[in-house]
Amino acid sequence: MPDVSALNLDVIPEPTASLGVLPAVAAEKHPDTPFLSDTPWRTYDHPVRDFADFARAVDDYADRFWAAGIRRGDVVAVVQRNHIEVEGVMCGLGKIGALPALLSFGMETGELLECFARLENPYLVVDSLGLSRLAESRHALRLLTRNVLCLEKTDETWVVPLQERLAHTVCGAGVPRRRRRPVGREAVCRSVAPNGRQSRAGAPRGGRCGRRGRAGCRGRGPVG
16 A cells, blocks of 8 residues: 555645636636537537636626626526536626525426525526426516526516626625625525435525425524
């Protein structure tokens, strides 16, 4: 066996960068590293083949979210198909300091609505699949969400298509964080996978959920 006695195994390395800017760091160091998917992207207009392309996609998402009014500290529920686009959307939101809560389109509609309620008036970002999943609940969404934003072009008049772009400000670059109303006994939860399988915590990543709830929105304890 190799001698590992000289290794300091108790030292945990610091992260290279925050989630939002990590794609840009990776693109700077390894721009030509392949970054592929087995099906084309639907919510970004250009091909994504390597780290450099992915970083450009993240910037594009961030510009679109910024143009829609999303800012640092805003909670954003995301319901879209199981595709690597989800990572781009998550990083785009992280880059402007928003808090993504990834929810599976495979969840029951009632469970999704309950999660929106527990996230306390979040923005809702959907693709065409997420939009079709929630279309019959449009009236409830007006009460439970701040706005419904669609990543793809749509003829639906009750949602805002994310087609406008405005140069975003990276989180931490002099942008004040929006203050949210405090909620008792909150929990920061893990994600529900887009394929419909829940994580061990069974709740949206970054979601602010009460300790009691139905499947897909259970917290694991208060946050200090």
